Amino acid sequence: MFAPVGTQATVKTLTPAQLDELGASLVLANTYHLYLRPGDDLVAEMGGLHRFMQWPQPILTDSGGYQVFSLAQTRKIDDDGVIFKSHIDGSTHRFTPEKSIQIQEHLGADIIMAFDECSDPNDHEYSKTAMERTHRWAERCLAVKKRTDQALFGIIQGGINPGLRATSAQFIASLPFMGVAIGGLSVGETKSEMHATLDLVTSFLPENKPRYLMGVGTPEDLINGIARGVDIFDCVLPTRLARHNAAFSSEGRLNMMNAIYAHDRRPIDEVCHCYTCQTFTRAYLRHLIVAKELLAATLLSIHNLHALIQLVKDIRASILDDTFESKIPAWLEQWHGNAERTV
């Protein structure tokens, strides 16, 4: 499955009704953001994330670690945890494995994540340090978890070093997590490094636990990830691209502001069944973008999310009828050209 990202308890520009209609089920929300604003206590007081954002289907929260390292203004990490300043108001906060689990128990998602440290994939020495710390934190998360109605997933780190990745996969797989996540990918490594790492890591993972590739990705990434045994993906890409006027399509990624679409009566993608493609022309979408109308972001978000969600649905059906392997080349061909990192 592909999980749309609802960073601040909202998948940007979409109502839960629209999200449901486009086929979403699992939605990801960010612990770092919700801890800072509106606060996990407030969310708990309002009955938890499902009730707060009115998303009755499954929710996954990340551990907050990745955002602390990528968004917070200053941070100081040690073996116990990390002190950081809020990117919103500069206030000082401290996350530890115990604190991350406590926040996630307040938020009340169905799937929660162990607190981890994501390293620069090309920095071997630091990747080893971060991996070892991630392992110790994984055990602390398991030890402190109280709620029995949430599935805690562990996270594999280790950069792109095969030795570290093998060690991390075996270690995380050996712990009593309900699922296993592969972190530290799609953070600057090449596609072939990502694929080699996935091939290696998944060879150590149990068959009976879901595997979650964090922060990935493009249509091609999903096809390649599933081919390597991944079950769950999440990424801001479809909604972020939408807010930058870009649309996934079987013709490749389209910049819908392009003047060539001014008179184009076709939908974004003639093979797509989303509300946007069933309703509007490229000419209208381009007009909305040029006129700076917010509806453009909504309509492109619907389309881009539907594209990925429908893709994984189609792949799931092909796995069940045993045709997935044979269809991989056609799928990769169809979705070729959607991976440019232009945004």
Place this chain on the structure above:
Amino acid sequence: MFAPVGTQATVKTLTPAQLDELGASLVLANTYHLYLRPGDDLVAEMGGLHRFMQWPQPILTDSGGYQVFSLAQTRKIDDDGVIFKSHIDGSTHRFTPEKSIQIQEHLGADIIMAFDECSDPNDHEYSKTAMERTHRWAERCLAVKKRTDQALFGIIQGGINPGLRATSAQFIASLPFMGVAIGGLSVGETKSEMHATLDLVTSFLPENKPRYLMGVGTPEDLINGIARGVDIFDCVLPTRLARHNAAFSSEGRLNMMNAIYAHDRRPIDEVCHCYTCQTFTRAYLRHLIVAKELLAATLLSIHNLHALIQLVKDIRASILDDTFESKIPAWLEQWHGNAERTV
């Protein structure tokens, strides 16, 4: 009926599906904006406004006159028409009554408006000049109109001067328009001046043609307008307020960013049946606003438009069962406090 405004062929932040669900029927679009961007030729080429914006229910376009006088950078008016510079790129354009009708025939709305000049209501001398020009332009609009599937409405002007308004109402009512609009109100006059003008003007209007009060207004304005015989209203207020975090309610206008709502589990208005009020707490809406999430504008737009559309539906039902007059005081009391001009 109350018509939401879709200036640029979109009611801001809402899909046509959401607009339909909240009970809208007639939608207004602006001739000035659509002429400049994307162009009336393009809209015609795409099958007209209904198909372009995918709103199959009635559409009304204004004449472009009001926007030329309020938005265009520089303008020079004479008895033939007006030359103006686009507020978008400074390019020079000319509108005449004939041109306005031609553009509106290209756009293809169900109701189109005669080209008029709106004057400062307190400038008696200029109001007379503008009214006389509006009358000559009204005849030219009727003469040049070609399409038989569009209802052309004339517009009464005359500022707040009773003599001018009586003259204008009688003149416009004497012409073969399908409906009559009252222009030049809600542009700086007091409420009692607006009400006196409505009382006067409607006394000259035929019973069998719809009366349209342009650019109005608040819930109280609608109640007071209907009490004086008005049938149709349009206003940007509900969607503009929404984008400034304000909500109509039976408690008065609420600023949903207010910290008092941080822990408030109630909907915006407990008597409201819109999607927003049936689904979300004030606490969640405030969170979206504080976190600068675009969904806030969508959800508040749904609520504010639903409030006005439901109000006129309730009033229509009360007219049919002959209870309107007796309910006016209660309605005015219920909607008291929604009229502050804070935005």
